[in-house]
Amino acid sequence: MTTMREAWANTLVKLAADDQRTVVLDADLATSTRADLFAVAYPERFFQMGIAEQNMVGAAAGISTMGFVPWISSFGVFLSNRALDAIRMLVAQCKANVKMVGSYTGVCFGMAGKTHHDHADLTILRAMPNLVLLTPGDNAECVAMTRWANAYQGPVYMRMIREQPADLPGEPMAEFFPGLPRVLREGADVTLISTASQTARVLDAAERLAAGGIAAKVIHIPCIKPLDTAKLLAACEGAPLVITVEDQSIYGGLGGMVAEILAESDNTVRVKRIGLQDTWVGCGSNDYLLDHYGLSPDAVAEKVRQWVRGLPAR
Template sequence: MSIAMREAWGTALVELGRDVPELVVLDGDLGTSTKADKFAAAYPDRFLQMGIAEQNLVGTAAGLATTGMIAWLSSFGVFFSHRALDPIRMLVAQTNANVKIAAGYTGICFGMAGKSHHDHADLAIMRAMPGMVVLAPGDAAECAAMTRWATAYEGPVYLRLARDPGPDLPPSGFELGAVRELRSGTTAVLVSTGSQTARTLQAAELAAADGLDLRVLHLPTIKPLDEQSLIEAIGDAPYVVTVEDHSTFGGLGGLVAEIVSGGPRPVPVRRVGLADTWVESGSNDYLLDRYGLSAEAVATQVTAIAAELS
């Protein structure tokens, strides 16, 4: 079991701060939750507590970027993708500002927060924004690698972070746009991203009991993705199933469907994720089962898709 992504992000920033004096962190009054408080304790002169004023947080970061600072923003994902969306669009993306967005508490797995704090459209929103790099780490090690990469990269980055620890994926570094094959298989291909990938990998093992030999691909980069690598990784599979802790509108499923349909060998793409619904409050396990994203629920859905398409 890995440490939480937010812990890995905070620790990586502290380490980076030693060698990158222009690194600053701006927080929206959630530092103890997002773990931006680690950076605040290590470098108080480079930490700005902006309060619950996300639009101002983004604007200040964009201004700091014009002076040569590398600004990391810390808050919950929903507050960036909705409350602060206009300044992100106008001040960060359109100007190609060197601002990094650490979007914490994304997906459905963060306890009893309820529909006010759950956002399942952030990947669709951010990947549609010109100039925005969109990353979704699968575990803490990948998160730390992405944090280092994003700090060195010149331009806007959206980093999607889950709240709670999850299983570790097989060790790997981070390469922008790369497609990672985590399990070989010939029956079909499962494609996942973020913390959902570990559950998807577990689902493939469960589905093996029903005779399904499933290849599992992990896409840590939502944008820009190496499209040719994805086409090659899908290979001659008869169909693809995407699995995401996100709306089935415009996120990973939309991305993969767009690429596959425009490729040399279009095949059926089925999408497993959140339907057109708001997510209620509940424990992580309850919500994963309720909305079909637990390993068991994904395996059941994949088995049904296999029966439909066989």
């Protein structure tokens, strides 16, 4: 059983064998983010920066000007909040070739408490020009994205979870192409759009809906930015209702993005959003928090049932 963090680190170890440019910087969290796997394999290319995220970003930006490909490893909350100004000034504005990995994101990290838990990294970083924003749904996507990002020239943020993710259906992603939505399930009664590890829970919810006679299409968005809006609109064509589901704030993240795209198009479909409302995430087990915030498969299915029942007859 491999966590997403381990899939990322093991991929970097393999890439570094052929690419001497690849280095990793960590902010005193290597055993948690699993950057320690890279440190063991390539100690001369691993830099332990301590609890100094802003300095780590600055050092990575400087290293990138020397032809290296620096990967920054930390918790998502520290990158998207504590180091935000450095990311803005030194990475995004300068288009620095820095790759940032924000681990321990989403709802399923509540036992750590509010200081270490963030639910708005997508909201914050989606507004950052020049920044590619990746949200892998399973390990295969994470591996493919890591390979792509290491070769890509420019700043990248990849959002990862702590747990081992469920495998998404279909052929595992072998090669990543930025911006493409993935239709993982067909259905004509409602269209569900999700991202990151929440997509697996949405697929489970779709199974529950099917048992009650509701056919749900499920669209997975593995890349928040850039996004091929034409392909997303085509995937939503004819849907009586589009519902976004995300394990972060509904403000400015996936739900906000989809609502913006549909509102500016000729598509008149209604949009509903499931996710964290204007609140901080409390402490608790993963199952408790998913239920409490309406993100478990059962909770998502019930909310979708309520909204579908309220649609006018076709």
